[in-house]
Amino acid sequence: MTDRKRPLRSAQWFGSADKNGFMYRSWMKNQGIPDHEFQGKPIIGICNTWSELTPCNAHFRKLAEHVKKGVLEAGGYPVEFPVFSNGESNLRPTAMFTRNLASMDVEEAIRGNPMDAVVLLVGCDKTTPALLMGAASCDLPTIVVTGGPMLNGKHQGKDIGSGTVVWQLSEQVKAGKISMHDFMAAEAGMSRSAGTCNTMGTASTMACMAESLGTSLPHNAAIPAVDSRRYVLAHLSGMRIVDMVDEDLILSKVLTREAFENAIRTNAAIGGSTNAVVHLKAIAGRIGVDLELDDWTRIGRGTPTIVDLQPSGRFLMEEFYYAGGLPAVLRRLGEAERLPHKDALTVNGQTLWENVKDAPLYNDEVIRPLDNPLREDGGICILHGNLAPRGAVLKPSAASPELMKHRGKAVVFDDFDHYKARINDPDLDVDADSILVMRNCGPRGYHGMAEVGNMGLPAKLLEQGVTDMVRISDARMSGTAYGTVVLHVAPEAAAGGPLAAVRDGDWIELDCDAGRLHLDISDAELEVRLAENDPTEKSRRIASDGGYRQLYIEHVLQADEGCDFDFLVGKRGAEVPRHSH
Template sequence: MADDPNLPPDPLEPGTTRKGPDRKTAADLRSARWFGPADLRSFGHRSRAMQMGYSPEEWTGKPVIAIVNTWSDLNPCHVHFKQRVDDVKRGILMAGGFPVELPAISVSESYVKPTTMMYRNFLAMETEELLRSHPVDGAVLMGGCDKTTPGLLLGATSMNIPCIFLPAGPMLRGNWQGKVLGSGSDSWKYWDELRAGKITDQDWLGVEGGIARSYGTCMTMGTASTMTAIAEAVGMVLPGGSSIPAADAGHIRLASESGRRIVEMVWEDLTPQRIQSRASYENAIAVAMAMGCSTNAIIHLIAMARRAGQDIGLEDFERYSRRVPVIGNVRPSGNAYLMEDFFYAGGIRALMNEIREHLDLSCVTVTGKTVGENIEGARVYNSDVIRPTSNPIYGEGSLAVLKGNLAPDGCVIKPAAMDQKFLKHSGPAVVFDDYPSMKKAVEDEDYPFTPDTVMVLRNAGPQGGPGMPEWGMLPMPKKLLKMGLRDMLRMSDARMSGTSYGACVLHVAPESYIGGPLALLRNGDIVTLDVDARTINMEVSEEELARRRAEWKAPEPRYERGYGYMFSKHIQQANEGCDFDFLRTEFGAPVPEPAIY
């Protein structure tokens, strides 16, 4: 079986690469199965390549490198990818490879409805099948806007050919009337100020025009920068590449260097599964906690790890949350700086060097070198942007995992980005079954909200949303804003943007739509939160909950056809990473390589 040309080479041990005489030869290339044989089928492959203007010298004996590009005219984060793909191609050609661009769904956070989370797994499946079905030996994955990083890596990890991730990079700082603006975070802030009557409509228009000044992802520590940092910490990005601003010339050089490096990775047969060990995912959790990461990190990282066969769960996040402090002073967890400042202060290499005692420095990366080698000599150039662990922004990690009778499978809060008085709180619930009714109520100044109210939104989880939208930073009631308040305890089975902040309990699992305990909560029930104890409970007796459970009726299905139907039938819960159940590593036999007939 090992000599069957339709099967990949025998696997190497994790953390190993092919060196010296063990390196791949031209005959070992996966693409050679398409182009090499002297038969009619390969004649067709070669003649069609020539139809596109390529000569045999351009592909013969060379690795064919797919560039999976998530550019689109409706993705402002990836606008520059239309040009960057040429820089990637330049690098591939310089290293002796043959580049081919394969476009994939863009999944723009700004425009895609009902939520991009609906389409993360769509992109993952598309990436896996693009790479499996085409004559390619390795891949450069071009992404960055929130769901594209995990989507691309999920698919590429499952396919398991050599690949490298190229982050889009954060946009430049926003600016309005001399004030530095952070995307997302300042949107929420100034929206509340407008609703409270503190700024004018003209001011709001100025914020609108000044908050996003260049292409690139959110320049706060939102989900985009969180996930690209995680991709680098796992070992899938060239050192320091995850935080280079999109508009910096260094980003062009990163694109070309990624193209050069992937060709060598093919010859070394350095695949994702040789990089992505359990220790590398634990490194990623430590880095996420230190950076003040997005709450979305938990869902995506669990899914990514499990695709690599690593059983990472909520308990791992809780363990690192207790030991790794937040040292990245970047909004919204930090109080002043943005990703541009972070990069010029030393970037991800410097941050990793600061927390090296919490990292496994022996993990291999796309460089073929270890984490320890990659961060050797990294320095912090501004110790207020990247703090020492002795002077953190927050004494514990960015996120905390809570459990209790409202969330037996867990939920998440971001203590570093909330009013600390809500770390321990009890108050009466005001419950909403849908977003429109909640949105209407917060504008009604006669609605019975108080500073102690626990505002709850349900039916907003993976199935209920549908797609688990970023509704978790529920808007503050106008009544409370006018009282000068800017935070309150809020709770949902939704997610929230990584640029969001506040005392928001998220990802309640199991979700209410499928009958989780949140579905049983009623107006006036007392909800008690204790972040230090990691608990979240409703003060309702088991007998009463059993009675309510017997009365509960499942909502109507969200979809009855198409992708939405498939999504609803197979999506897992938040604590499991929201992957499709049939894409689990242990589900069924391995997918075979395509036969070339």
């Protein structure tokens, strides 16, 4: 421990010999806490998203115990507290709907309670951004501990990737290539241990983002959930957070503009999820960093994807960790002078480059050399045009190269229900060159912007051997999904965006190299069509239910702004609220 740079925040609760100090200490002592624990020790909050309804995070009780051991060893006192656990696998309509709610829970729990620093226990997709958003708004010393990915799935003697295999096998069922029995047989083998998806889905992507941002210890992103080294890392993180209090290493010293630029470059190298675009924007907005969609083009484009993981490649997170994990990726980028800011500070007090410059790399197939990439240009493709005035995104590493420049006729679905009712109609006027368009699935239109953008292809085309088509929507897609899918079209149709004007048979042009997404009608015709559309009708109908849904509809920002609530953007700090005694 070093000399402390500022008084303990928790002393405003426990440090006085008056009526208030008496009450705060006395109530805490009913848990059997001895008096000396309140004598100048840093109080470390452990923010836990454990829930049996969030299976990815269901092992977090044990993880928290190892964090506590580290805190105690380093001379702090740990206090664990629960927050809303927005798990992707069970929560309807989508965990994204409650990401901002969870962030509010985290923010107010941190600000209103006696803690000097916080350890964030994160895992399933939205828990990572939600907890970082809430913590960023408070700006205390903060460290991230991820729950880790599941072991490789197994089916018919082969490795299968969680999430990804669902999309693959369901398409094969519709194409008549496998039976329903074969499909269901994969269910038990897909998720065979604690942890998050074992593909480079959104959970693993956001774990990599947390590590590349500098908010976690090295190797946090990839250690499997059931590997004993996961618990060692939790213990070491508990030790480290106590020193961070002494050093006054608050979150804003780590979450700098430079850190976000490192994360964007990293996302390209790992073939990360498109959801990272929305989440990084939201986190940046909370800490006060101006991050824009075009930064993904400026920083990420031209970066090769060197991690050969599903859904873009072949392997899974176990192999990624055994090959060297994220430190090995960052080392490869840095040695090729492709890591934008080597001197960015991380939570262990060292720079990002100091952490990774000697990182071992064990497998050139899983983590490829830059001159033998999985994809020459894996940076998220940002698209603009009259169909997406404020932008849209596409993940090149998961797309078909021959479709990255494509012109086709639109087949339009007014919402997800319309898509489900229409997609397998034998009389649907669609061929392999068509472009599937789905609207009213953005933040307002399908409250929460569900992961439905990777629309399954028409059964009659799957039977013909078609495996990919251009798909466009204002929705998101799971990081475990794949295909030539244009997502996050902004503004969304329910907010008056041009998707609302597209009609069956319209020609649409996609050109990823040029960053262009164009609806081939005149500006005058587009204006006339949009004037005929009332984007507020559906929003009013949803909002009429009241409650959180109404709050969400009235305050959610568009995808290019991170889908945060307008009143949550910005850093409010951790000033202790007035006591009520």
